[in-house]
Amino acid sequence: xxxxxxxGLGNPGExxxxxxxxxxxxxxxxxxxxxxxxxxxxxxxKAVTAEQVLDGKRVIFCRPQTFMNNSGQCVRGxxxxxxxxxxxxxxxxxxxxxxxxxxxxxxxxxxGTHNGMRSIVAEIGTDAFPRxxxxxxxxxxxxxxxxxxxxxxxxxxxxxxxxxFGRAAECALVWVREGIEAAMARGNQKKKxxxxx
Numbered sequence: 001x002x003x004x005x006x007x008g009l010g011n012p013g014e015x016x017x018x019x020x021x022x023x024x025x026x027x028x029x030x031x032x033x034x035x036x037x038x039x040x041x042x043x044x045x046k047a048v049t050a051e052q053v054l055d056g057k058r059v060i061f062c063r064p065q066t067f068m069n070n071s072g073q074c075v076r077g078x079x080x081x082x083x084x085x086x087x088x089x090x091x092x093x094x095x096x097x098x099x100x101x102x103x104x105x106x107x108x109x110x111x112g113t114h115n116g117m118r119s120i121v122a123e124i125g126t127d128a129f130p131r132x133x134x135x136x137x138x139x140x141x142x143x144x145x146x147x148x149x150x151x152x153x154x155x156x157x158x159x160x161x162x163x164x165f166g167r168a169a170e171c172a173l174v175w176v177r178e179g180i181e182a183a184m185a186r187g188n189q190k191k192k193x194x195x196x197x
Contacts, residue, residue, distance in 0.1 A: 072123030098135025101160035105187035
């Protein structure tokens with residue numbers, strides 16, 4: 001049976017819950033609720049994981065429990081334990097270069113400025129794996145980047161972000177069932193209001 005790995009990036013602990021940098025974790029919350037996943041801590045893998053068979057594929061859902069900058073340690077351990085191939089890895093993470101609430105699905109590409117993605121690429125030795133980027137928008141002029149990504153959205157932005165988490169979760173399941181091209185077609189459509197701008 002083919003094994004797929006979906007990794008949502010974030011920082012562990014209540015201090016960081018629902019911050020911009022934890023968009024990957026928030027999307028995993030959606031997947032866990034929709035699929036009824038039973039997640040458990042895997043100390044040796046530095047992860048919280050769940051497994052489910054979907055469309056004849058074994059799908060492992062993973063939240064690294066390292067801090068963001070060391071996410072690759074967890075992913076490398078998952079690769080080694082489950083024999084994951086890069087094309088069977090999907091990473092979901094926040095991106096300051098996209099407007100708040102926008103998502104982008106890609107087949108591969110560089111890690112950009114995202115330290116979690118840089119860590120993964122360094123640890124597994126390739127950037128040739130699918131990803132879903134969730135826009136948080138860039139920091140206001142003069143604001144510290146770390147403070148921005150580790151901050152929480154204003155109430156007005158939060159509703160938009162919740163919608164994005166739902167769309168990202170939907171795209172992740174399309175990837176499982178239909179592949180990356182179908183997920184890109186679903187996720188990279190502009191919303192109606194954006195097309196009318």
